[in-house]
Amino acid sequence: QQPVQSPQAVILREGEDAVINCSSSKALYSVHWYRQKHGEAPVFLMILLKGGEQKGHEKISASFNEKKQQSSLYLTASQLSYSGTYFCGTETTSGTYKYIFGTGTRLKVLA
């Protein structure tokens, strides 16, 4: 079952902040975040592991609430280059490294 991402789409002005949420109906062991620009492959942003460890992009932060089975991606002081579709990928069975992705959040940053 795919995790639910919200919002489905968001439009920002340069410099504004955004939060993208990812909610699962199952327990989460890790969450990955990726950004995809139109016509291109997804690109890695962030990994969040159960227990709080994070690995990823310096200018992007994220949280992982194990009890709520949710993750949020925080984009601060957005730039034009942040435009794209953001996907979360969730691992719901520990140690399988099998990821189920959400349906995506389309983000557009305007000048």
Place this chain on the structure above:
Amino acid sequence: DAGITQSPRHKVTETGTPVTLRCHQTENHRYMYWYRQDPGHGLRLIHYSYGVKDTDKGEVSDGYSVSRSKTEDFLLTLESATSSQTSVYFCAISAPPGYEQYFGPGTRLTVT
């Protein structure tokens, strides 16, 4: 950039014909994945491999089979293509397991 390629990049085929897509990596990564991407559905896992000859099903595996006889190659086969399999197919690699996935450039498959 991770060394991962997909072939062909574009293919048009007729309903009922077999199709094989190839993913090739030069990184010697253990984990390899096949996803399909459709509007409104995001990325959906078809099959993945955690070693040579070790594969497992994803969430949309019906109608697809995979094989991995060498670390560097992961093949996705549509035994008898249907129009519902028209999609963009992405291969991804990961190592060590649990770390970030690197995606290939994608294959656009159209089944007429």
